Amino acid sequence: MAGCKQGWVCILHLFSFPVVQQWAEIFRRLIIMKKVKGEIYLPGDKSISHRAALFSSFGKHKAEFQNFNFNEDCSATLKCLESLRIQWRIKQSVLQIEGKPISEWQPSNSPLDAKNSGTTTRLLSGILANLSFKSALTGDSSLRMRPMKRILDPLKQMGAMIESNNNLLPLQFYPVEKLKNIRYKLPVASAQVKSAVLLAGLFADGQTEVIEPVQTRDHTERLLGLKIVQNADGSKSIFSSGDVEIPDLSMEIPGDFSSAIFFITAALLLPGSELLIKNISLNPTRTGFLDILKKMGAKIEQNISVDNPEPSGGLFIKHSFLKNIEIPASSIPNIIDEIPALAILASQSEGKFILRGAEELRFKESDRLKALAENLKAIGVNVTEYQDGLEITGPQSLQGGNIKSYNDHRIVMAFAIANLIAANQIKIDNPDCVNVSFPDFWDILNNIIEK
Ligand code: S3P
DSSP states (O other), rough: TTTTHHHHHHHHHHHHHHHHHHHHHHHHHHHHHHHEEEEEEEOOOOOHHHHHHHHHHSSEEEEEETTOOSSHHHHHHHHHHHTTTTTEEEEEEEEEEEEOOGGGGOOOOSOOOOTTTTHHHHHHHHHHHSSSOEEEEOOOOOGGGGHHHHHHHHHHHOEEEEEEETEEEEEEOOOOOOOOOOOOOOOOHHHHHHHHHHHHHTTSSSEEEEEESSSOOOOHHHHHOOOOEEEEOOOOEEEEEOOOOOOOOOOOBBBOOHHHHHHHHHHOOOOOOEEEEEEEEOOOOHHHHHHHHHTTTTTEEEEEEEOOOSEEEEEEEEEOOOOOEEEEEGGGGGGGTTHHHHHHHHSSSEEEEEESSOGGGGSSSSSSHHHHHHHHHHHOOEEEEEEEEEEEEEOOOOEEEOOOTTTHHHHHHHHHHHHOSSSSSEEEEEGGGGGGOOOOOOHHHHHHEEE
């Protein structure tokens, strides 16, 4: 109502359709009488956990990680390393890994299985391309459909010998003398591709340069302490070579921001909510979701208390009324895993939510644009699906109904939050697939909901 210059315009505004609809929705949510209350501490960030294990496996140190995430994805990374005879163990819930040079790694008796994990596949490929023995890498039916050309192209340019099933898994890696360095401009904004090339560069001749036109998550360069140069055209160059000393990465892994977002979403949606999330990863290349929420009007306070090697700290979230915005295409790599939760919020926020330039979502654990559009329609939301995005005008009430998980953990968690405010239950076909990233999801959700 700010901006109303004349009283009668304000009164008309009060009775306009979106405002009436919003008040009806708020009233309905107050009747639900659920709210989010409390303090939580979440399992370690998935991207950092994968990297902690992988990078320590060829370092000189015996590294120790508190709060390592033993979800299905990161366990797949550990299992692959074990098959290559890297020793690790869990002592009082701390992961210990003893690294050794890749020249001392041993062949696996069977194909390495990345299960559902794209990060395991793409990062490990950068290392497998350098081994002095043959290896094979495969995964579950969803991973076997995900594009691998994006890593095969640069690795082959470096001289790697890799056979694939038409650029899909399974991949067969053959030993080569030594890879050669390349200068590679990322054709797709992907931290996994960037990391695969940089990892391969650690064992290649000379210096490998990856040029990143759009910033993606920077855990690889932070953890390995790689050289970074800001280019005049706004892109960044990141360098790796055999001269890089692998540091002792021992640390307490901060909580997973991409898991926290589901509870942030619940707190924003339920009137009366207040939630404190402690020791959460606040790496700025991951927290674009917070920047967008703040633009939408969210009451969120963040406080970074640790900066090195990974920023982390506390987040405090209060229920807020949000207004939809058009999402800038440049922020998409920074919110790529958060879009399922954002779409649920958009359906409850006032005005038009426009997401374009997000075609990458079609290549995740499921085709997330299709999964979101179909499932939102299934629970009564009017949504437009584009080849590269979604458009939703909110607020709309969620009727409930049956939705398909597409065996995608983030789709399940997003609709579990939608279920908190739906008129009727939202039934999800495979709730257990949250185990891929967040096995404790359902327990923590039950603990923070006050009725
Ligand atoms: C990840 C990078 C992102 C993200 C994935 C984890 C990583 O994938 O979606 O969940 O740890 O590097 P892309 O690099 O394919 O965008």
